[in-house]
Amino acid sequence: MGTTTVTAAAADSCGSRATCEFDVTVVDSEPPTLTCPANITVDADPAGCSQVVSFAATAKDNCSVASLKYYDGATEISSPRAFYVGIYTIRAEARDPSGNISSCTFTVTVRDKTSPRITCPPRVRTSPDPGADHASDVVIGMATALDPCAVAGVSGERGDGLALADPYPLGSTLITWTARDTAGNASSCTQEVRVEEAPLWLYLPCVLRQ
Numbered sequence: 696m697g698t699t700t701v702t703a704a705a706a707d708s709c710g711s712r713a714t715c716e717f718d719v720t721v722v723d724s725e726p727p728t729l730t731c732p733a734n735i736t737v738d739a740d741p742a743g744c745s746q747v748v749s750f751a752a753t754a755k756d757n758c759s760v761a762s763l764k765y766y767d768g769a770t771e772i773s774s775p776r777a778f779y780v781g782i783y784t785i786r787a788e789a790r791d792p793s794g795n796i797s798s799c800t801f802t803v804t805v806r807d808k809t810s811p812r813i814t815c816p817p818r819v820r821t822s823p824d825p826g827a828d829h830a831s832d833v834v835i836g837m838a839t840a841l842d843p844c845a846v847a848g849v850s851g852e853r854g855d856g857l858a859l860a861d862p863y864p865l866g867s868t869l870i871t872w873t874a875r876d877t878a879g880n881a882s883s884c885t886q887e888v889r890v891e892e893a894p895l896w897l898y899l900p901c902v903l904r905q
Contacts, residue, residue, distance in 0.1 A: 727756040727789040729763075731799035739780050741809045744844040748803050749775040754789035762790045780807045780844055780878065807878035811842040813849070815872050815884035821863075822893050829862040830890045838884065840874030849874045851886075865890050 704714045730753045737746045751774060754760045765772050766786045783803045790796050816836030823830050840846045851859050854869040870886045 725757050726795035726797040727754045727760055727791050729754045729787060729789040729797040729799050731787050731801040734802045734804070736804040736806065738806050738808045739843070742843060744807065745777045745779045746805050747775050747777045748805070750785065750801070750803070752787035752789070752799065752801075754797070756789075756791045756795075758791055758793070760789055761792045762788075764788050764790075778803055778805045780805045807844050807876065807880065809843055809876075810880040810882040811840040811846055811874040811876050813838055813840045813872060813874040813882045813884050815870075815886045818886065819888045821888075821890055823865060823890055824862075827862075829864045831862045833863050833888060833890075835859060835870065835886065835888060838872035838874065838886070840882075842874075842876040842880075845877045847875045847877045863888050863890050865892070 699719045700716055701719055702714055702716050704712060706712045732750050732752060735748055735750060737748060739746050750765070752763060752765075754763050764787070765774065766788065767783055772785070781804075784800055785803055786798055786800050788796060788798045815838050819833060819835055821830045821833055835851075838849050838851065840849050849872065851870045851872045853859060853861075854871070855864070859870065866889070868888045868890075870888065871883055872886060873881055873883045875881045
């Protein structure tokens with residue numbers, strides 16, 4: 696590949712000679728043959744919101760491959776690389792010494808499969824309102840949740856279908872708390888609210904308790 700100068704010479708029977716020159720140029724116009732890896736899907740590390748991914752394209756050329764690079768958008772990257780949860784389109788680019796370029800793309804998908812860690816408020820025990828069969832203004836607290844990526848929300852649902860702030864009837868009412876992350880993973884825990892009549896002896900005069 697390149698330019699070669701060729702000299703041609705001719706002579707006749709009388710000994711006269713003549714020469715001329717011409718160039719022969721061999722041009723590499725064939726780009727590399729590039730094959731990207733198949734699309735990659737992995738789960739994020741349960742302890743974090745990312746995963747390390749290895750990848751490799753293969754490139755061949757009729758002369759030689761000068762470079763093989765990878766890009767995430769406009770950013771050059773290398774393998775292995777940590778990717779956060781999401782979908783990434785990676786472009787591989789192969790170049791030969793003549794500047795011919797081939798490219799291909801593949802995707803890297805990192806999925807969040809880890810549910811939030813939820814902690815319920817403590818059990819609540821309380822007495823009914825005076826002369827009533829329910830307890831009003833019960834302080835139930837709020838469940839808390841942690842997630843390696845992000846918690847989308849925490850909600851509570853009473854077993855009797857009433858609003859959390861409504862009065863609680865005598866007996867046991869269960870509240871199911873549910874935490875969801877931004878990927879839709881969920882986890883739940885249960886809190887009990889128990890409304891009990893105080894023992895009769897608490898209402899007796901002190902002298903009768905002695």
